[in-house]
Amino acid sequence: MSSITPQRFYERANSFANAGDVLLGENFDDMIPIVFLHCRALELYLKSFLLKRGMKVEELRSRKYGHNLNELLMAALDNELWVLICGTPLTCSRLHAIVKIMNHDYQSKRIEYPTYSYNYLIADAQFTRILLKRLNRGLGFMLRPTSAASG
Secondary structure, eight states: OOSOOHHHHHHHHHHHHHHHHHHHHTTOSOHHHHHHHHHHHHHHHHHHHHHHTTOOHHHHTSTTTTTOHHHHHHHHHHTTHHHHHTSSGGGHHHHHHHHHHHHHHHHTTTTTSOOTTOOOOOOOHHHHHHHHHHHHHHHHHHHSOOOOOOO
């Protein structure tokens, strides 16, 4: 059995999200580490969802998905992620907009290779936090162990 499971991705996503929240709560001067931690958490939450829906690890590692938050989100929405976090597909338009902003500097690795001449696109940290909390709750519900029927 593979050691790569939806639950492990979910747990690691929680670690990144919580670390970002700690820095955010401390009014940390530099937003870039918070952005990175929140982007990584989002990537892992989406991969956890897609693994649970049957996508293979090899596909998640592919160039198409890799660290591409937009592609991961689109695949997750196609697999009805919106039911867990948006309620309806229409209310996911705001979600898609925020992920597009997050992906801009994350996928290109610009936040990992800093230059002083580059202006970063930074999504609203509080909205990002809300998004991650919704994913945490929805996936936590989806991944919870089912108890055997007693009888």
